[in-house]
Amino acid sequence: MTDSNIPVTETWLRKHRLQYTGATRHPFILSIRDGSVDFSSFKRWLGQDYIFVRSFVPFVASVLMKSCKDESSDDDDMELILGGIASLKDEINWFKQQASKYHVSLTSIIPQNANIKYCRFLESLTGSEVEYAVAITALWAIEVVYQDSFAHCLEEGSRVPHELQETCERWGNEGFGEFCRSLRGIVDRCLQKASPEVISKAEVCFLSVVEHEVEFWNMSVGDVGAV
Numbered sequence: 120m121t122d123s124n125i126p127v128t129e130t131w132l133r134k135h136r137l138q139y140t141g142a143t144r145h146p147f148i149l150s151i152r153d154g155s156v157d158f159s160s161f162k163r164w165l166g167q168d169y170i171f172v173r174s175f176v177p178f179v180a181s182v183l184m185k186s187c188k189d190e191s192s193d194d195d196d197m198e199l200i201l202g203g204i205a206s207l208k209d210e211i212n213w214f215k216q217q218a219s220k221y222h223v224s225l226t227s228i229i230p231q232n233a234n235i236k237y238c239r240f241l242e243s244l245t246g247s248e249v250e251y252a253v254a255i256t257a258l259w260a261i262e263v264v265y266q267d268s269f270a271h272c273l274e275e276g277s278r279v280p281h282e283l284q285e286t287c288e289r290w291g292n293e294g295f296g297e298f299c300r301s302l303r304g305i306v307d308r309c310l311q312k313a314s315p316e317v318i319s320k321a322e323v324c325f326l327s328v329v330e331h332e333v334e335f336w337n338m339s340v341g342d343v344g345a346v
């Protein structure tokens with residue numbers, strides 16, 4: 120239980136503002152927004168993210184399983200997560216289309232270190248010992264970083280290259296924003312009833328996601344430390 124009426128996610132976003140902004144206003148995203156993006160970075164991101172999304176599917180499936188078993192879950196949770204899985208099928212097809220448009224061969228992508236570590240982290244959350252509240256926190260954090268980042272590219276004053284407008288809309292659109300708000304509502308509801316130990320595990324998990332996201336963007340811009 121938390122002492123105040125402030126939802127847990129709000130307290131985290133205030134407390135970890137710098138880290139969160141580092142992930143959602145990363146130079147790679149800012150370069151898409153201002154139109155200076157290097158297309159070889161974009162292509163690197165595309166190939167690596169395709170690999171990530173394929174690992175993301177079993178992770179989300181494991182959250183779905185937890186939601187069906189956990190007593191703090193309700194029927195709506197299951198349907199929301201199921202909808203998320205269904206849209207990942209579209210996402211995989213979208214990556215394939217984009218890869219063919221940009222001549223990126225998805226069969227020969229070598230996963231980079233940051234990606235491997237992130238996928239391992241996702242796998243570590245699939246075990247039955249990981250609480251639903253912790254796993255759903257990770258899911259929300261993963262989705263909201265992309266939503267917030269790409270929605271920023273659609274805000275007034277941005278100069279996104281025409282070719283990347285669709286990419287920004289994929290994650291920056293209002294429907295995906297609503298999906299993320301619903302996930303956040305689940306996180307806050309679960310954590311309202313959770314023990315201090317679970318709340319603290321969920322906070323660590325939130326921060327880990329934010330760090331992995333920063334490393335993922337770093338890798339995309341070709342940061343040597345990330346290779």
Ligand SMILES: Cc1ncc(CN)c(N)n1
Nearest residue numbers: 168171172261262265335
């Ligand atoms: C690395 C990463 N993070 C989040 C998302 C959004 N599902 C993504 N596609 N890739």
